[in-house]
Amino acid sequence: TLMHVIAPVEVTWPVTYLQSSFDEWQEENGAQVIEQARKTFQESVGTADAPAVHTTVEHGPIASTLVTATADAWMVVAGTRGMGVIGRALLGSISNGLLHYAHCPVAIVPTDEAQNPDPAAPVLLGIDGSPASDGATSLAFDEASRRGVELIALHAWSDNRVFPLVGVDWQKYEEEGHEVLAERLAGWQEQYPDVRVKRRLVADQPAHWLLDESSQAQLVVVGSRGRGGFKGMLLGSVATKVAQGAKAPVIVVRES
Numbered sequence: 001t002l003m004h005v006i007a008p009v010e011v012t013w014p015v016t017y018l019q020s021s022f023d024e025w026q027e028e029n030g031a032q033v034i035e036q037a038r039k040t041f042q043e044s045v046g047t048a049d050a051p052a053v054h055t056t057v058e059h060g061p062i063a064s065t066l067v068t069a070t071a072d073a074w075m076v077v078a079g080t081r082g083m084g085v086i087g088r089a090l091l092g093s094i095s096n097g098l099l100h101y102a103h104c105p106v107a108i109v110p111t112d113e114a115q116n117p118d119p120a121a122p123v124l125l126g127i128d129g130s131p132a133s134d135g136a137t138s139l140a141f142d143e144a145s146r147r148g149v150e151l152i153a154l155h156a157w158s159d160n161r162v163f164p165l166v167g168v169d170w171q172k173y174e175e176e177g178h179e180v181l182a183e184r185l186a187g188w189q190e191q192y193p194d195v196r197v198k199r200r201l202v203a204d205q206p207a208h209w210l211l212d213e214s215s216q217a218q219l220v221v222v223g224s225r226g227r228g229g230f231k232g233m234l235l236g237s238v239a240t241k242v243a244q245g246a247k248a249p250v251i252v253v254r255e256s
């Protein structure tokens with residue numbers, strides 16, 4: 001479904017004619033936006049086995065209208081409108097609202113980046129060690145399988161770089177990190193035998209590594225909860241930072 005939302009605009013002029021003319025322009029512009037989106041979609045997927053396309057123009061506050069629509073959606077996709085890195089750091093109220101409140105996975109597409117990513121580039125998965133990352137893992141394996149590419153599973157066993165300290169057994173923590181990664185991947189490799197998995201274990205802030213690796217990936221997938229069990233990585237730092245700065249499309253999977 002291609003959706004365009006026309007936000008209400010309060011005007012200060014008292015002339016009814018101007019208001020009606022503006023309303024007509026909004027409707028015409030909305031129809032043009034939807035038609036252009038439909039053409040872009042058809043050009044992207046071609047005519048063979050193309051899914052049915054439904055279009056709709058809604059009226060209301062943009063962010064809340066889209067969030068409501070996600071209750072019946074499998075995924076919602078939003079672009080960054082070519083705002084560049086600085087503009088994307090803010091993401092805007094619409095994308096930010098979707099990241100925080102959408103009822104389904106949210107895909108953020110950096111439209112300021114190359115429109116034709118390397119089709120052989122891997123899918124990058126961030127695993128945080130919580131059960132909530134299962135949804136992200138499932139989606140990442142499915143995407144890697146459909147695209148016929150490698151899956152890089154990255155887990156940070158420490159949020160900070162480690163240094164030799166007396167009395168601290170870093171190897172023990174690293175081994176626990178390997179166990180977490182193995183546990184979260186268990187079963188998925190058997191379910192998707194065609195997907196080659198490369199495991200990455202790091203000792204640093206996960207967002208830093210995910211952003212760095214995103215330049216070599218065609219898609220980044222992260223879950224919506226962090227280790228601390230807060231309401232979500234969406235409200236915490238990792239998913240938000242990745243959505244803000246990744247050089248590839250990012251899918252954030254909320255806890256079901």
